[in-house]
Amino acid sequence: MSRPRFWDPAGERFGTPTYPWRLAPDGLKTRRQLRACGLRPGGQPVAAQVMWRSRRSEAPRVSYLYRVQLAKPVRPFTLAKRRALDAANLTRRTCPSCGRDAGYILPARLGTCLPCADSVPFAA
Structure with a gap:
């Protein structure tokens, strides 16, 4: 059994921990997922990334992941x-x-x- 193409939890190949689509560990979320929970990254650095192959272009697509524990609540709409x-x-x-x-x-x-x-x- 082979590893998925974008499996690099140590960050050796891509420079940052990388996971394939839908295989990111618990505790990491994208900006949209944080927003759906009423949170924002709050200035924290990117913790990992999710990569997947795009049918539109040769380059893989990337979405950055942030730690939920370090996320801050969304600022109120004034x-x-x-x-x-x-x-x-x-x-x-x-x-x-x-x-x-x-x-x-x-x-x-x-x-x-x-x-x-x-x-x-x-x-x-």
Whole structure:
């Protein structure tokens, strides 16, 4: 029986402890997994990594792992952050041509709301 391709718990081949997809030990989580638990890395260094083969490219994909014991709670979402986020989203929804709130994020490809994009004659 052979070892999985990315099995390197000592970090000799890849420089940091490396595990294949879904084989990381307990106590290590990715940023997304920490966030789902209400935690953040909190400035700690990367403890290990998970590597897997990608069908899209030749290079393997990598996701960094952090220790759950050293993770800190997520900072609370303040009223000032909420206001800033609302203002940024309003800017992304406001059409530069007609100036109204479209109610959705404007497509970057068009740069305007859909009614304004439809009224512009198509250049062949």
